[in-house]
Amino acid sequence: MKTKAKIMIVDDAEMNREILMVILGDEYEYVQAENGRQAIHILQQDMNIDLMLLDINMPEMNGFQVLDRMNTFHWINDIPVIMISSEEKKDVIERAYILGAEDYISRPFDAFIVRRRVQNILNLYANQKRLMQMVADQIYEKEENNNLLIGILSHVVEFRNSESGEHILHIRTATELLLRRLVQKTDEYHLSESDIVMITTASALHDIGKISIPESILNKPGKLTREEFSIIKTHTTIGADIINQMTTKMEKPLLRIAGEICRWHHERWDGHGYPDGLIGEQIPIAAQVVALADVYDALTSKRCYKDAYDHETALDMILAGECGAFNPLLLKCLQDIAPRLRMDAQYDAGDSPYRSEADRLTTEIMNKTEIPSSERSQYMLESMQERMNFFASLKGGIQFDYDSVSRLVNVTNWDEPPQYRYTVKNVADTNCFTCLSQKDFHRLKDALDATTPENREFSMSIMMPKENEYEWCDLRVHSLWSDLSPEHYIGAVGQLVRPQEVSADIPILDGLAESDTADGMAVKAIVDQLRKIFDIVRLVDPTANAVLELDHNGTLRKTDQHCAAFWETGGNCTNCISTRALSQKTMLNKLEFTKTDMYYVVSKYLCINGTPCVMEMLSKMNEGRWIDANGTRFLLDKSRGESRKLFLDPLTATYSRRYFETYLTHMEGMECVEIIDVNQFKQVNDTYGHPAGDVVLRDIAAAIKSCIRSSDILVRYGGDEFLLLFPKMSENDMAEKNKRIKAAVANIVFTEYPTLHLSVSIGGVCGVHPIMEAIRQADKRMYENKRTS
Template identity: 50%
Template sequence: MKEKSTILIVDDSELNRTVLADILGDEYNFIEAENGARAIELLRTHTDIDLILLDMVMPEMNGFDVLIAMNNNRQIEDIPVVMISAENGIEHIERAYDLGVTDYISRPFDCMVVRRRVVNALILAAKQKRLMRLAAEQIYEKEKISDLMINIFSHIVEFRNGESGPHVLHIRTITEVLLNRLVQKTDRYSLTQEDIQLISSASALHDIGKVSIPDEIINKPGKLTKEEFEIMKSHTTVGADILHDLPFSNEEPLLKTAYEIARWHHERYDGRGYPDGLTGEEIPIAAQVVSVADVYDALTSVRCYKSAYDHETALRMIVNGECGTFNPLLLECLLDASLQIRERLLEANEGYTHSTARTQQLSTEMLLKQATPQVGRSIQALETERIKTEFFAKQSCGIQFDYDTATRTISVTDHTDTLPFTSRLYDAADTEKFTIFSKDDLNRLENALSATTRDAPDVSMPITLRFPEVGWEHEYMLAARALWSSDAKPRYLGAVGQFREPQTDIMLPEMQLPDSGAVTGRQLADSMQSMSRIFDVVRLVDPQRGELLQLNTDGTFSDRVLPCFPMWNHGKRCSRCISRRCMEEKTRMSKLELTDECAYQLISRYLVVDGRECVLELGSRLSDSVWVTSGGRQFRLDASHGEDFYLDPVTGAYGRRYLEDQQPELEKAEALAVIDIDNLKEINDEYGHLAGDAVLRHVANVILSRVNIADTLVRYGGDEFVLLLSHIPPEKFRSILERIRGAVYTTEIPQYENIHPTVSIGGVYQAHPLVEAIRRADKLMYWAKQKRNDVQT
């Protein structure tokens, strides 16, 4: 059965609204508004309106005011509007069309004319949307064939060259990331998304001229002689000649760009490159970007004449001018996007292929140049719907979340029969009526989403859903994806997401414990006795003092006090005690706790027992092994692994896997710092890797000795740490980092008294999401490294 279209009738006369509804009949659903202000309110709360019949002269807001508001919210490009008015002056009609109406009907009107024009407007809108889908599919197929041919040819070149297969993909990936960052920083080069796609595709042909270089030179394992290097340099001009002599027009955009890249990707900004010694902006921007990408990939890849440098060393060499001089703006882009480049290349190495998302951006850009305003908005709507569909396809059915920034409306749809309703729309701008989130949760969510980028759109954080009208609330983990426009300068549009139970959560049975957490000792003693039949561990602790508390049979506290940490085979207080965090935040948390013998699923709940603050711990012993999710894959974790699963074996700090798996929990950190050892490579070269490992342990120990037990240290890369700080006032943040920096240099290393390492530190305070905080701190750290032994915040 065909679904009815919904029509909004806006007219201050109830009689006129009734007449229009009667004329159109039962084929449509109708919503009525008695004035313009009510119409705008309905547009914010109803997402299913297909067409608007709009009167011109009304109280509060007239028809023109409604059209202006719809233009400001870009709704006019989404919803066709037919204006019906007794005002027949040419200036009124002309203004209505200028403001975006689809049609204008003068009163008095013929009933058949109204019906026919409404049908035509709805059909036109549907056909335009279908046209956009077809155009996007055709362009995708065309581009896919072109990409395939380019990749086949470029891989032939790389196969003969002896370089790694992913080299071409690396160059395209890095080029695309740098260009997208470049257009965000400046409009100097007037690059569109079509240009970025074109340059990225053409970059695959940068070394096409190497087909002419003899095998004994191109694959020589040692340093080239002067004569051999001159022959190698000729691949730039040979490649340009090959492309120039193809039987196609030299003005073909792809060939023209490929020619510029092939000939000039070894030019340098100071004129010391080859083959033509171009300087500065004489070098086409496409060639400039590919030259940076080519140098980075050459440094970080194994070649027949060299081993690979790590990511940080490669960046340092490029920024310091060890590989020639580059456009300073591109160096800034390289540092800005360093984390994204590293992540995108990891994806590429796992078989990442060119996605249809970029094709959708290209088709949008091309069609927008020639389409009507209605078409442009329709394409954006299609792109948004594609992202939503892709996101929800990767999630199991649950409680879905949809947020629109233009109207600040939040839609919640329940597919689990958990909530008191199936679907509901909320107005986040109405602070009195918006109660589904707390004000703090809403602010955290909006700040985290607005801090995302089009290339890094995902956010994950705990959110409490609340329905005070029925006395219901529950804490969920919200996994959300920000929606960005496909413009050259992307605009943040909103988000989609899903509320899920926390991954490590175990649902408590009904134990008669009040939600407030306030109980008497007698009540708790009875509940703990019942819980002991279900859980393997049931105990009461004071995590602030590190004490195990015991209740007498009458519910009073026993005078016998023991330490709480031996339970987990720890000789000292736990480094990441969730019970301590529960007490600090007065909440309930869950995690996987590992001992030498087995693994426990642990729940900690804050309680006030007869006025005394404490935490109830409930633990369920898992089987000999348990499946855990890490990096998108599942691992079977034996109990014998213990914390080795997450700990870095050299430093004792957490490894990067911990940062990735515990990201939702770590998002709560107040501050974050990236700490890099300045001279580790020199120490390894001069004293050996045992000395280098001692330096790594020394730096980790110094950091851990100067932060709180609730803080987290992660070894992020070869010589790089990420420090996450909880509950730290902003005025103390920099001083802590300065103390760490000074202590690393002044504290002696046993057996290596002659070694004095230094660190460079970049820190950010209250930056979210975590990936954005790391990116910003990473950039600050690189600026600190220009001075060495420095702190930048």
């Protein structure tokens, strides 16, 4: 059975809406809105609209304002709009097209034209979506394969050249930073985003030619002879030849760029480089940038023939021309990105705990005499690379490296001055974790014990002391495993980050300084303005747990409402930022839940007519996707620059398995995990056919979504199996939620299949980590539920 397209008709005249539905017939599903504001509200709840028919002249919010809002939220890219109006002025029609309308239909309606234009637009967008999905899949697979192959080739060179994974990582990082700064300074080189990505990727192959250089020369600790240096110099032309011998070179810009980088990354601006003595802009910009990045990393890295220079010394040497001449504009770019490079250098300086663990692992490997010597270095490289990759994704906070053999934890606190930054703790010491509660300590230990070589990472939130109070902090941990000792982990690396409380930028509040006493009438006027921006604006006295109000004279009065009642907690808030905003006379924000929704909360201290209080401003969140359990952070679908369409299941409009696997490590903090399975789904397919099965899955997904919050994540995990993730929920609330889901599914009616009745089996767990273990337990409970139902 073909799924009906859903059309939203937005018109303040009910008759016009009815006429359009009669003209279009019953082959479509309809959603109606009486004005633009109602239409926007509907879209905030459900983006599953295939086409919008939009009137221009309406109360509250007209059609042009709706288009403005759809452009602001980028909805116009996903939902085509046909304007409907009796207005035929040229400037009105032009404005509609400029704002993104796909077509314009004038009243009175011509039934044939309306049907044909609606069908044409729906067909066009359906084809676009299908093509976008195909292209997205191809790009995703191509990028994965490219990165994999380039990674393999570059690590082969590192392995022979006694370099760690740091070198390639640093080259790529510095190359990207230089390129992005360069395009900010000039458009002379016409570098697109695609060019930046390709050059950064190709930079990993700059030394591929060294694969043909004898190791005795590559790893010689002393000064090279003239003959040896001549041999080393040939790695540029050898690398270019390797790339050029690929028959698809002319068809692949990535290979062309890689060939330029390989051959010319040792050329210099004044012509004194090699192998061809190119001068100035004769050197391709890709090779110029990688040459500068390579020199910087060579200076700041320890090599077999020299110790590492510090960041400042390396920078001075390059700018003084001691390492050859470079493009003056690139040297300015290098100075601009120097603070970021310095931060990376400081970060690397703190890697000594990691290196000591590498030494320990080296001893373990070397003692395994049955391992071929050719494989020992590979084990070392893999262990070092694993730590590198983890720490490379982190900046700041408190980072630690735990060795399960010595039971020592090397801690680096980047918030402390250098002289106090590094400490070593002994896990065997009972005072080692006095900052942790017993509950959090056991949660951490259990989560670490539950890791496996297949599922090494987990995230959780723990309470940490701050002066005389406690605050939630984010903890991310990656366990380490030896292939030679597979029975248990050999250590762990991790990061602890305290929440960043950033004051919200609300221009209307600029006139309300925390130190001044505000006039009640002025505040009342501001509250009225803010209610057009936020879903809820209220004044509270957190010391008395009371909601306040301003009467018509601007006098502040206490109401009989309890301020925490809104959150349905049955008591006071566990993380009341209004109390802290009041005591600190400042403005703070957080993310908080009710049983049905998620809110962004801003609390601002005020003193109204001499009475201190707090203004709370609440906005309901619709697009948040959580990555920890306590609301300190959340992940937006487009936060990595990827199209949301990459991660949507086209049949059910839920998230796909790819979404879950891509963001797996970020979902470790989910408090509750459920598996939902459709009962007797095979029988549905066998009895009614696969089209009916598709309808069943689509409607069940819609039923589940109608019962959950916008912050909860629904994933089509398998064929007829769904994964449901709750960032914050008690077991009792989860049980109530399951009753609602089962009832919603049972109430689904299929007019085409009147004898078809549906049910689902649900299994769920709370507080289980890591997430794959939670899924395993939830799946087991689901099958127990299926057997007993």
